Amino acid sequence: MKTTDELAHEISRSDNILDYFAENCGEMQLDSLPEYLESWLKQKNCSKADVVRRSNLNKAYVYQIFLGRKYPSRDKVIALAFGLELDDKEVQVLLKQAGYRELYPRDPRDALLLYAIGHHQGIIGANELLYDHNIEVLE
Structure with a gap:
């Protein structure tokens, strides 16, 4: 490659x-975003239900994304990355695949998200970090 x-x-x-x-x-x-997400499911050996639970996103919305009926915002893609339990490099790849900019360590919000991802804190831990620093949480 x-x-x-x-x-x-x-x-x-x-x-x-x-x-x-x-x-x-x-x-x-x-490939389309749904195809990429399906490949991440296989790579991570997890189900859509796992992604829903760990992403803190609405079940119907997640399934619509996987069907290609909804296109998620950058924050929703990051939430999906938490749901897939991607590492920091994999999150960057998913963001690029979805057509969004990577998490940027000089951006305070992105730096906190990278920290949470790197320390396996999950989306709730990431949102607590963001909230504690008066920065908009992932929805």
Whole structure:
């Protein structure tokens, strides 16, 4: 698997974008968010019910996300990451897959979320940290 920098470099030196796509079709992210979430379920060996319970999100809403009927906000994607019990690197990947910016350690809210994720605190622990620092909690 090539790094993002390697792919960006290849694009910049490519004379033909179709050749680039042909050479790098295996490197492209083409799956939908529900497909990514399903793959995370398999990887983490957990059920949608587990995700609902650990994410603190509404059951019907989570199932709608998995069916592709709802598209979650960045905060909801982070809540899903807690539900899937992803580590800090996996959360960053999920955020990118969903089309959102990664958690940024210089942002106080994101730093607290990274801390909670890195210390396996779960979503309730993360929200307590945020609340204790007068920062908007995950909903």
